[in-house]
Amino acid sequence: MHVPDGFINAPVSVATGVVAAGAVAVSLRGARRELGERTAPLAGLMAAFIFAVQMLNFPVAAGTSGHLLGGALAAILVGPYTGVLCVTVVLLMQGILFADGGLTALGVNITDMGVVTTVVAYVVFRLLMRALPRRRSTVTVASFVAALVSVPAAAVAFTLIYWIGGTTDIPIGEVFKAMVGLHVLIGIGEAVITAATVGAVIAVRPDLVHGAKGFAAPLKLRVDGQLVDAAPAAPAAKPAVGVATRSTRGLLAGGLLTALVLAGFVSYYASSSPDGLEKVATDKGIDRNVEEHASADSPLADYGVKDVDDARLSGGLAGVIGVGVTVVVGGAVFWVVRRRRVDGTDVAAAEADASLAEKV
Template identity: 65%
Template sequence: MHVPDGFLDAPTSVATGVVAAAAVGVALRKARTELDDRTAPMAGLVAAFVFAAQMINFPVGAGTSGHLLGGALAAVLVGPWTGVLCISVVLLVQGLFMADGGITALGTNITLMGVVGLGVGWLVFVALRAVLPKTLGSIAPAAAVGALLSVPVAALVFTLLFAVGGQAPVETDKVLAAMVGWHLVIGIGEAVITALVVGSVVAARPDLVHGARGLMAARELEIRKVPA
């Protein structure tokens, strides 16, 4: 979903840049409440995994590409605010050193993948956690559904941005069909990968998973409860 330079007009790029800068600014402050000495290394591992996953690209059309986003995965493992920073750093490195996504479109890419994609994935995860059984086994399925929905929603938002400020000679309905259609398929793959990764970490070290913190606190109370 990396948007190249010149694909959107200047006002649209500036607007998404403002959104991205605001999101990163807030995330820099809020991430302090999510990280500690144990979980901080996890953020680096998540960023590295997302970086590697996003490097597998294939063309969607009109200069854009499709790949895994990793927003829901990052939010569940290290928290939504830390996840925004992870995705933003990945996109910055890719744009500067890999020519993957435009520099002037960096704000657009952060907004789409680090704000919309991650935000949708996290909100869906939280909503499902509220109705699913309060067990560690519910973490991976909830994360998978969040990942599944986050990808096509991000693609839909991109299409809306293109309808407002698109510069490529492509009709909006064709962009919509290509982006949402392909990213529905990508969403399925992202859901599977997210479920596998989150499930593996929950099985090995649930104390390091941000999305399981409430469950871990309740679990510790049960373990330490002394029978009468």
């Protein structure tokens, strides 16, 4: 759903840029509350993983494909504030290096793909976690539903933005029906990927899953026909620091390897059909005023390495480079955010910025 240059007029592009900048500023403060010593590296890996999986377009209808947006996955694994930053890092790398998503439309893309998907998904996730039985499987189920809802929500948000600032005169009702209809189907793929990834991580390291914190229900005993809380069990011995560190490093190494394989090899077999927004733009005429990307001459434009003629090798190298750059940039951003918390800078402000989603 990367919006290119020329779809949205300048005033609305500027306005969404202001919204995006404000959201990123708030997220930088909120992320200090979410990031811990072990979760900061996970957040950098999360950005790289989203980048890799977004290269894997999957077919959803005749002549149409979809790909992961990633807001739900990031919000559930590393927290909503950190999730916004993860998606923002991905969109920056895609726009600057790979000419994917217009630079003048960066505010639109961050607002739509980063903020809307993350906020909607996390609110739905927290509501379900409160309503459903508190067990481990609930996290996976809630992840599936939250991700499914987040994608058509982003489609609705784009339609609203286009209604206000679209550069072509298209009946907005037609755009709405086409966008939401296709993105409900894409949402199913998003939900499957999100639930599978969250389930895999929670099976290995539930303590690293932001959305799973405190999910265990107290043990109940039946006494004289009534359920009462059992006496709390003695706390289990904590694993040695070295064991926990090795476990975290193993998870990070495995996640990075998976991202590299997906971007460097599996991406070659992804669907080449246009994604949901591209399909609607072509069918409805939204793309009449599309502009050439400012980074069209980038050595990595269109996810290929310039002057490498072999398509498989070119795409694979571009994917590997993208994962590497994203994990380095994302890791650096989250390291700095984490260090500011450790150093005590703006901690009071960060703590006062209590997560809205946690109160929902």
